[in-house]
Amino acid sequence: PKSKGDEDKLGNAINRLLEEDPTLRLEKNVELRQTLLTGMGEAHIDITIERLQRKFGVEVKTAEAKVPYRETIKGTATRVEGKHKKQSGGHGQYGHVFIDIAPFADGEFEFTETIFGGSVPRQYIPAVEKGIRESMTEGILAGYPVTNIKVNLQDGSFHPVDSSEMAFKIAASLAFRKACEQAKPVLLEPIMDVEIKVPDQFMGDIMGDLNSKRGRILGMEKDGNMQLIKANVPLSEMYRYAIDLKSITQGRGSFTMEFARYEEVPASLAEKIIAQAKAEKE
The missing domain is CATH 3.30.70.870 (Elongation Factor G (Translational Gtpase), domain 3)
Structure with a gap:
């Protein structure tokens, strides 16, 4: 509006x-x-x-739906420190952690701890996990949610008076963002399973168009005088595909698509997406 x-x-x-x-x-x-x-x-x-x-009588501005990108890491980072310390009369704030992070192929997130000798008291460990989870909602590259990461809380220190759940949550968040910077952060994009049904004579044009959209052809099946093409195509390339398909096939093609998985965005394209996301925030 x-x-x-x-x-x-x-x-x-x-x-x-x-x-x-x-x-x-x-x-x-x-x-x-x-x-x-x-x-x-x-x-x-x-x-x-x-x-x-x-x-x-309502004037509306429309835009394409944004792509739900994700962020993850390709490398590891060990013993990354996060420290939150404030002294301002009376009670201060003190939280201090060391974490390791690594890629996690089996799911979105895993949190473990190998605290020895009470360097981080047990009652503060859930706050450390919470601080990391909250940080994961906005990644360091372009502010997209972070996924496929495992984090281990390995060490830290506390103050008998000034430590609190909030202080450890903040310390964990600081450590996590610093660790992501060190662990080769990358951008991920949604890849779609696409099936396209077209008359034989349009096959060449459809294949050329899919190549221009960074598509990967997975297979083809003949169905009478029609061809069924199966491909993986980034979601960002599929907006307004119905119009492209209608134009190429004179309205005689059809397609379906559903989400398949996330894959790393090519570096040159990732730079543009990151720059655009930063510009939108300013």
């Missing part, structure tokens, strides 16, 4: 459209900081936006 008044009108108008058309869906995506409108295809969304303006 272009103004506060439009925002109120938009809410009412969208609710009316959602009641009239059950194939429309609206969701607020916290991670992407976008309100996402989904429907049966791009033409469907275009018509809905046009109706908002014509029928309800």
Whole structure:
């Protein structure tokens, strides 16, 4: 919406459209900081936006849905220190940790501890894990969530009066961000499993287009005078694919796609994505 008044009108108008058309869906995506409108295809969304303006008099600006990138590490970092110490009359704050981090292929996150001799008292260990988990919501490269990392709390120190859960949470967060910087951080992008069905005569053009979209062809099957092409393609390259496919096949092609996995973004492209994310925050 272009103004506060439009925002109120938009809410009412969208609710009316959602009641009239059950194939429309609206969701607020916290991670992407976008309100996402989904429907049966791009033409469907275009018509809905046009109706908002014509029928309800609401001016809206639209943009493509952002790509939900992730961040991870390729290297390791050992005995990385995080220290939070403040002295300001009365009780101070004191938390001090050493952590190791490494890639974790088996899941999003694993936390372990090998504390010996009570260098970090047991009651503060959950706060260390919490500080790391909270840091993982915003990575150091471009602010995307961090995944596939294991962290071990190996050492630290405490103050009998000034230590607290909050102080250890902050110390852990400082150590984690520093460790990520040392452990070869990289950007990951969602890769989609794509199946495209087209008449034989458009095969060459479709393959060329997939190559230009950084696609990997996985296989082809003949089905009468149609070809079924299976490929992996980055999600960032698939926006508005329905329009591209219609243009190439004169409206005679169809496709489906679903999420497959995350893969590392090529370095040259990652630089642009990181620069863009930083510019949006400024």
